[in-house]
Amino acid sequence: MKNRPEIAIETRKLAYHYPGEENISSPAVYGINLSVKRGEYVSLIGPNGSGKTTLLKLFNALLAPTDGEVLVEGISTTEEESQTEIRRNCGMIFQNPDNQLVATTVEEDIAFGLENLELPSPEIRKRVNRVAGELGLEHLLKHPPHLLSGGEKGRVAIAGILAMQPSCILMDEPTAMLDSKSRQDVLGAVRRLNREQGLAVVHVTHFPEEAARADRVVILHQGRLIEQGPPALVLNNLQLLHQLGLQGTASSELAALLRTDGFSIPQEILNCQELVQSLCSSELKN
Amino acid sequence: MFIGTEKLSHIYMPGTPYATKALEEVSFSLDRGDFALLIGPSGSGKSTLIQHLNGLLKPSGGKVIFEDRELGSDSVDLLALRKRIGLVFQMAEEHFFSETVYDEVAFAPRNLGLDEVKVEQNVKLALERVGLEWEVVHDRHPFQLSSGQKRLVALAAVLSLQPEVLILDEPTAGLDPGGRLHLFALLKSLNQQAGLTVLVCTHHMDEVADLADSVLVLNRGKVIMSGPAHDIFARRQEFNKLGLSLPEVTEVMHCLAAAGLPARTDIYSLEQARAEINSLKRRLEK
Amino acid sequence: MSRSITLGQYMPGESLIHQLNPRVKILALLMMLAVMFIVQTFYALIFLLLFAVLLLASSGVPFSYFLRGIRPILYIALFALVIYFFFTRGGVVLLRIGFITVESDGVREGLFVVTRLVALVLYSLLLTLTTTPLSLTHGMGYFLKPLKYIGLPTDEVAMIMSIALRFIPTLMEESQRLMRAQLSRGADFESGSIFRKAKSLVPLIVPLFISAFRRADELALAMEARGFRLGARRTRLHEDIIAPRDWAVLVFVAATLAAALVLNI
Numbered sequence A: 001m002k003n004r005p006e007i008a009i010e011t012r013k014l015a016y017h018y019p020g021e022e023n024i025s026s027p028a029v030y031g032i033n034l035s036v037k038r039g040e041y042v043s044l045i046g047p048n049g050s051g052k053t054t055l056l057k058l059f060n061a062l063l064a065p066t067d068g069e070v071l072v073e074g075i076s077t078t079e080e081e082s083q084t085e086i087r088r089n090c091g092m093i094f095q096n097p098d099n100q101l102v103a104t105t106v107e108e109d110i111a112f113g114l115e116n117l118e119l120p121s122p123e124i125r126k127r128v129n130r131v132a133g134e135l136g137l138e139h140l141l142k143h144p145p146h147l148l149s150g151g152e153k154g155r156v157a158i159a160g161i162l163a164m165q166p167s168c169i170l171m172d173e174p175t176a177m178l179d180s181k182s183r184q185d186v187l188g189a190v191r192r193l194n195r196e197q198g199l200a201v202v203h204v205t206h207f208p209e210e211a212a213r214a215d216r217v218v219i220l221h222q223g224r225l226i227e228q229g230p231p232a233l234v235l236n237n238l239q240l241l242h243q244l245g246l247q248g249t250a251s252s253e254l255a256a257l258l259r260t261d262g263f264s265i266p267q268e269i270l271n272c273q274e275l276v277q278s279l280c281s282s283e284l285k286n
Numbered sequence B: 001m002f003i004g005t006e007k008l009s010h011i012y013m014p015g016t017p018y019a020t021k022a023l024e025e026v027s028f029s030l031d032r033g034d035f036a037l038l039i040g041p042s043g044s045g046k047s048t049l050i051q052h053l054n055g056l057l058k059p060s061g062g063k064v065i066f067e068d069r070e071l072g073s074d075s076v077d078l079l080a081l082r083k084r085i086g087l088v089f090q091m092a093e094e095h096f097f098s099e100t101v102y103d104e105v106a107f108a109p110r111n112l113g114l115d116e117v118k119v120e121q122n123v124k125l126a127l128e129r130v131g132l133e134w135e136v137v138h139d140r141h142p143f144q145l146s147s148g149q150k151r152l153v154a155l156a157a158v159l160s161l162q163p164e165v166l167i168l169d170e171p172t173a174g175l176d177p178g179g180r181l182h183l184f185a186l187l188k189s190l191n192q193q194a195g196l197t198v199l200v201c202t203h204h205m206d207e208v209a210d211l212a213d214s215v216l217v218l219n220r221g222k223v224i225m226s227g228p229a230h231d232i233f234a235r236r237q238e239f240n241k242l243g244l245s246l247p248e249v250t251e252v253m254h255c256l257a258a259a260g261l262p263a264r265t266d267i268y269s270l271e272q273a274r275a276e277i278n279s280l281k282r283r284l285e286k
Numbered sequence C: 001m002s003r004s005i006t007l008g009q010y011m012p013g014e015s016l017i018h019q020l021n022p023r024v025k026i027l028a029l030l031m032m033l034a035v036m037f038i039v040q041t042f043y044a045l046i047f048l049l050l051f052a053v054l055l056l057a058s059s060g061v062p063f064s065y066f067l068r069g070i071r072p073i074l075y076i077a078l079f080a081l082v083i084y085f086f087f088t089r090g091g092v093v094l095l096r097i098g099f100i101t102v103e104s105d106g107v108r109e110g111l112f113v114v115t116r117l118v119a120l121v122l123y124s125l126l127l128t129l130t131t132t133p134l135s136l137t138h139g140m141g142y143f144l145k146p147l148k149y150i151g152l153p154t155d156e157v158a159m160i161m162s163i164a165l166r167f168i169p170t171l172m173e174e175s176q177r178l179m180r181a182q183l184s185r186g187a188d189f190e191s192g193s194i195f196r197k198a199k200s201l202v203p204l205i206v207p208l209f210i211s212a213f214r215r216a217d218e219l220a221l222a223m224e225a226r227g228f229r230l231g232a233r234r235t236r237l238h239e240d241i242i243a244p245r246d247w248a249v250l251v252f253v254a255a256t257l258a259a260a261l262v263l264n265i
Helices: A052-059 A080-089 A106-116 A121-134 A150-162 A180-197 A238-243 A250-260 A272-281 B046-053 B075-084 B101-111 B116-129 B147-159 B177-192 B229-233 B236-241 B248-258 B270-285 C022-038 C042-059 C063-087 C104-130 C133-150 C154-184 C194-200 C202-225 C244-263
Strands: A007-016 A029-037 A041-045 A067-072 A090-093 A168-172 A200-204 A216-221 A224-229 B003-012 B020-030 B035-039 B061-066 B085-088 B165-169 B197-201 B214-219 B222-228 C093-097 C100-103
Touching: A007 A052, A007 A200, A029 A052, A029 A200, A029 A224, A041 A052, A052 A067, A052 A090, A052 A168, A052 A200, A080 A090, A090 A150, A090 C202, A106 A121, A106 A150, A121 A150, A150 A168, A150 A180, A180 A200, A238 A250, A250 A272, A250 B248, A250 B270, A272 B248, B003 B046, B020 B046, B020 B061, B020 B214, B020 B222, B035 B046, B035 B177, B046 B061, B046 B085, B046 B165, B046 B197, B075 B085, B085 B147, B085 C154, B101 B116, B101 B147, B116 B147, B147 B165, B147 B177, B165 B177, B177 B197, B214 B229, B222 B229, B248 B270, C022 C042, C022 C104, C022 C133, C022 C244, C042 C104, C063 C100, C063 C104, C093 C104, C100 C104, C133 C154, C154 C202, C194 C202
Parallel strands: A041 A200, A041 A216, A090 A168, A168 A200, B035 B197, B035 B214, B085 B165, B165 B197
Antiparallel strands: A007 A029, A007 A067, A216 A224, B003 B020, B003 B061, B214 B222, C093 C100
């Protein structure tokens, strides 16, 4: 694995129209220049229908750009021969894990991608066991997917992707249907792999608290990239967020309200700890 | 008792090795005009419980009570009951089958056998109540609407029964922050202006905690906590143990309290938190 | 809710029978069925029946499951018994009430046929209760392999079968949910004329179709996203290995078959 490029995904003037959409003037995504570095965790936020899912599908070569290009590990997604390699490199977790699980048992599902890669059985077995261990699924290997809880299904979907040893994973609202414990399980697992194994992550979410944990937040609106930067900056640009029908984290929203009341709180507040620390150290010192 | 259960139990597939106790002696009650939350980890029996409340499931033991009377099993009785107790399923827009928004919303009143003039009145009122403009939406295809609008139509499709009780299962799943805020504001006005009794099942406390009068917490089919919202939310430790989370603003207040400040922790909305922190500052300055 | 739906009859377990190769199990079953039709004596049949019970016990599947599996054939068995008792002549007269007589040959043959029937069903249950629907499909797929040479895409058929097995419970659960959702909106699926009933299914069928298509679409994307290509070569997690124990079972069953043929018992 030498000479790997620094950039996992790069797009240049990327645009996509869904075929059959009459309105050529409003493409699903348009003019996107974005690069995701190796090992970077990027959150993609934006209102419903802003083109987030379309963008992920373009990254994964499930859609071919109408204009511009997508490079995954330096390879263009339009090259037919490289598509299998791109999809292995850049795994995708769909919104509804139920529709992503192919096989009738958990282990066979985790193995599915590896079988497509034509790996020998012992190697498949080894990887299935390793990934199942990493995601705490060892005890479920023989279970059929329909008997799993939402969080377990989500983790199986991730396991099936990780077994293929991608350099990047794309997640489309993986937590929309989950309770808070399962959300933490799924996102915790991804975050750990991101930290420990340098997995690049592109995570589409409607929850500012989830976006806040990323290295970078990207806002999409009507198919265009409106804003990007570190969460502390982007998620505190409340004027822009509210204008788009989005929200900052509860702490950043509260911090903004308190600032208008004359509190001196720094601009970059994302979570509860930061807010409390700032309040305690300045305004509410006893 | 307006609506509630007494020692309600439910067993799926009784008498087989697959038998699972979904509910075990669940008792709770709501008063007319209440806004209640039903929370609990997934698999805790929330869906099973709410499906008993309008007679979709029959108890294995115990009873469901509406207006001091035990629910019978007579089918005529059930239709009358479902007219008065509206149940909105999770992702209810996936259950659409009509060509126009009008027909979709009219399905329920037509099932009641109302004449078309009355049906139209009901549909108009229902669309008005969810804030959709009749002129704009009534003859559009439901699938052409945005996801937020679809969810509102799904709500109108139940409101057109003109129920007195509205039960919603995860009503904001998949919506963006703007859509979530809008929907909860709507539920608040239905509760406060139109006097509907509202019961919401949800995993996401942030936007809704402030609206609740009472809270019921289920875990593994049993009632773990129930009572007025401020009593229940005060039991933060138990919440965290169950893997449930409190609204983030409440966490902020708890953190302030933990830092030794005399902050109130029965705070569930941004505005309340803002007011309390301002007042805390004044109190400390004295 | 999904826990209320099970598919096929498979009961998980770790017994020897569970671990046998499905191809071997299918082949062994076919041979045992042949044995059952070859043997002529009551003793041999009883022996086979007892052997089946022994195997059942070793499989670790609760006995009630076999009883439940046998229930559907009880009526057939009862019917057969009645026919044989009252209409087969020969041997000693055991009972005479008016014009009805029961003779010993009838009783013997009746019991023989019913015992054979029960044994047949028990051996078949032994296969279906200890083999996942998926392995069964793969096993049967193996015996259909020769059809590849006349142009039948057997690998694709196997994939389609396994996806069907995966999604049937999901779709069943979904239709149940859907039905309840429409009931909540006052739908009535029971009363009225046939025409009305058919019409009342529209609110079920349309969303079910839409969702099935959406699922199919997403599944196709997900499979593609995981590198699946139609017609491409694939390997398997579970190699289809015939282990020594499988050979042992095959030899044992074949020997039983041979014995039945030669000994003429």
